[in-house]
Amino acid sequence: MKKITLLLLTFCSFTLLGQVKLTSSVEKYFDGTNWLNSAKYVYEYDTNNNLTSENYYYWNSITSLWEYSGKETIAYNSANKIMSDSYEGYNTSTGSVTYGYKTNYIYNGNNELIESTSLDLSDGVYVNDYKSTYSYTNNKITELMEHSWNGSAWVLAVESDNQDASSKITISYGTNSLVSEFIYYEWNGSSWSADDKDVYTYNANNKIANLVSYDWNGSAYDISYKEEYNYDANDNLILEEDFDYSDGSYESESEMSYTFDETQIMSSFTHPFIDRHGFEALTGAGY
Known part of the structure; x- marks a missing residue:
């Protein structure tokens, strides 16, 4: 995935x-x-x-x-x-x-x-x-599994030219009750094979500080890329930086900066940018 x-x-x-x-x-x-x-x-x-x-x-x-x-x-x-x-x-x-x-x-x-x-x-x-x-588990989502429709039944699908493999995600949590790790798997026809994983770390205010993504090479996880998040004194996200990992070091790929008009706080009125299913809240990112 x-x-x-x-x-x-x-x-x-x-x-x-x-x-x-x-x-x-x-x-x-x-x-x-x-x-x-x-x-x-x-x-x-x-x-x-x-x-x-x-x-x-x-x-x-x-x-x-x-x-x-x-x-x-x-x-x-x-x-x-x-x-x-x-x-x-x-x-x-x-x-x-x-x-x-x-x-x-x-x-x-x-x-x-x-x-x-x-x-x-x-x-x-x-x-x-x-x-x-x-x-x-204990009212926290810990696994997501995907099935494909074959025309008559739901099945676990193997990757082909016409479709992606069925996937599974397991979710782990840290002591702050926020997600610490997503581990991704793909169906190989008889069992689940490791694919990618994402590891989250947080700052003292439980805001995402880093996300490091790994690819499975068949025997171990290799670093793929990293995202870093920086906040102002009010915990507003002000800078997001993306890095690719190559030859043992990170290389800057892109960054996005944000500014805020705090005279109109988004949470003070009805808007469509809410966490619709509660999944963003798993990493403390929902409104």
Whole structure:
């Protein structure tokens, strides 16, 4: 399971409705001289302040107009847990849906996510793609296992030209009750083979300080890359640095810096950037 980080230099502006709900955001990119429109997102909420839809637009530089490109729709159960999350992309010329995907979620009696099923839109009908099951120990998620749909049943899949291998993730926690390690496995046809692992360390305020990713070489783990995080006095992330590991040392690859307007704190109004399933909170990163 390879993880790829794509760094984009962007600027986002926000529109608030009565200083209560974030209703839209505009993403821009810097071309070396000017900030230019790239994408726009429009948000809708239910009466419980749950995000119910996110409409996507892209900037047509020829017509200087925003053009509709797709929509994400989210439905909730009575406990305000996500039951389904779907996305449909549109052809701006014809106005028809060109592709789509959907995920359905099932919870246990403790409102813990125990199963998610992903489906792809094919000829106007959603068909099974893969399913993930989640296991818990002392109310903490400790394992995730993925199965693929073979047309009639859920199976553990072997990697081929047409599909990825089924995967499994085991999760360990440190004394701060936050994730210390993710270990990734792939199904080889008869057993689980080691793949990658991620190791987390934290600062004194339980904020992620470092993430080191390793690749399995068949007998041991080799360092692949590292991410470092730096915070201001209010625990706001102000610098993220990415490093590749080569020939026994780290080489800087990219960095992203952040600035904050603390007169408008994100947590003070309804917004769509919440930790939807609680997984970001495993590493202390959720809002």
